[in-house]
Amino acid sequence: MNLRPVTLSILLVFVAVVIQxxxxxxxxxxPFGAAPxxxxxxxxxxxxxxxxxxxxLLGFTAGLLLDLLGGSPLGLWAMVxxxxxxxxxxxxxxxxSAVPLVAVGIFLLAVLxxxxxxxxxxxxxxxxxxxxxxxxLILLPAAYTxxxxxxxxxxxxxxxxxRTVRTWVR
Amino acid sequence: MLPFRxxxxxxTLFVGLVMLSFLIATFDVRSDGTGLGAMMRTGAQSLFxxxxxxxxxxxxxxxxxxxxxxxxxxxxxxxxxxxxxxxLLRQQLLDVQSTENRLTELERILDLEPPIDAxxxxxxxxxxxxxxxxxxxxxxxxxxxxxxxxxxxxxEDGLVGRIDFVADRSARVRLITDPRSGVGVRDLGTNxxxxxxxxxxxPLELKMFSTTKPVQEGDRLVTxxxxxxxxxPVGIITESAEAVAGFALITSVDPAINLAELDxxxxxxxWSPLDAVVDPDTGEVVDxxxxxxxxx
Numbered sequence: 001m002n003l004r005p006v007t008l009s010i011l012l013v014f015v016a017v018v019i020q021x022x023x024x025x026x027x028x029x030x031p032f033g034a035a036p037x038x039x040x041x042x043x044x045x046x047x048x049x050x051x052x053x054x055x056x057l058l059g060f061t062a063g064l065l066l067d068l069l070g071g072s073p074l075g076l077w078a079m080v081x082x083x084x085x086x087x088x089x090x091x092x093x094x095x096x097s098a099v100p101l102v103a104v105g106i107f108l109l110a111v112l113x114x115x116x117x118x119x120x121x122x123x124x125x126x127x128x129x130x131x132x133x134x135x136x137l138i139l140l141p142a143a144y145t146x147x148x149x150x151x152x153x154x155x156x157x158x159x160x161x162x163r164t165v166r167t168w169v170r
Numbered sequence: 171m172l173p174f175r176x177x178x179x180x181x182t183l184f185v186g187l188v189m190l191s192f193l194i195a196t197f198d199v200r201s202d203g204t205g206l207g208a209m210m211r212t213g214a215q216s217l218f219x220x221x222x223x224x225x226x227x228x229x230x231x232x233x234x235x236x237x238x239x240x241x242x243x244x245x246x247x248x249x250x251x252x253x254x255x256x257x258l259l260r261q262q263l264l265d266v267q268s269t270e271n272r273l274t275e276l277e278r279i280l281d282l283e284p285p286i287d288a289x290x291x292x293x294x295x296x297x298x299x300x301x302x303x304x305x306x307x308x309x310x311x312x313x314x315x316x317x318x319x320x321x322x323x324x325x326e327d328g329l330v331g332r333i334d335f336v337a338d339r340s341a342r343v344r345l346i347t348d349p350r351s352g353v354g355v356r357d358l359g360t361n362x363x364x365x366x367x368x369x370x371x372x373p374l375e376l377k378m379f380s381t382t383k384p385v386q387e388g389d390r391l392v393t394x395x396x397x398x399x400x401x402x403p404v405g406i407i408t409e410s411a412e413a414v415a416g417f418a419l420i421t422s423v424d425p426a427i428n429l430a431e432l433d434x435x436x437x438x439x440x441w442s443p444l445d446a447v448v449d450p451d452t453g454e455v456v457d458x459x460x461x462x463x464x465x466x
Contacts (some may be wrong), residue, residue, distance in 0.1 A: 019229075021298055021299055022225040053179070070304040077301070082184060131303070
């Protein structure tokens, strides 16, 4: 197994986590009270170029980092990002489709991720469903994630494509 | 045959990781913020905190610039509103000075001390919540600075939240806007007590279970002293509401603090709910010892 794309992917996830927890938040860059899910965008972008197992483990690691630096029980964002990585694995052969289709796919993945997190956190006794403006709290970050992905995907492609293109084409 | 095998392997790993995630979540919830979960959080903080502090220093001007551009349209209206508010505040200042004089006199008589005299540790926000659903902040002070679980976090406007996780050199603040946060409060208008819960990005929710008096828009709420030092501003009631027999009075409250401008905070380290002397009959806090030392 070529370790270079895996290492680069982990590095990208680390950078995304740092940016997410320092730049995007209340009082920083958060137009209309929401911020992009940068880490999710990076996971989707990197999973396109990784083998199945490293891709799933990357999703798990990214989610676990968000859990560790966030305020929810450990494991919930890890589970969500594993699901996102798995769905991306199943759909990545369509990644070269028309750009609008890819954008819609990322938007739906972001919406699914947040909905899944809300359901899982409710199962673990977190009363997040009582948050006000819940629909906007899901839709707005999902829309921003599409914009973030427009910057993240070419970067990931530039870093990872050349050396691993054969491994993800099924 | 090969693709089928690969599919099976990845699906098995997927199911395994999902199950592992649920297991970790179960253990973390059961361990109530201690054990392996706490060790992992502490490790992650040790790893990320220096990088985050550096990144915050670098991105703060960029973030401020972008924020400034996005707000430029509203600046003119804001200036007009600020001028009007300034005139109003000048009037109010005269009233406040007079009230302060009376308050000082009363405190001397009653031998009370204002809550702000409790020992505090100043801290800076080092990182933000990674997702929209986490209403937390990380600060750059930890157990080494005397920070402990449950301590109140305040800024110049009022109550910010409470410490709900501590590492050696950092701590996590659960904001009062978090749906998992609750604060006992006293309405300064009616002197009745109630309970405030966070609603995420929206206003706070005030519940008063045994009140008979109505609450008025503009009434100020302060901490009641059961969990945090008494008298810390928490918010202002935004909707008048009346108590109905048999039902809790519920209304909305604007937080006293401005989360968007949160940068420096103070952690009240010199006070514990266990220190408060509570009247066993009425349940009211009758005496609150305050620590004499202020750590800066």
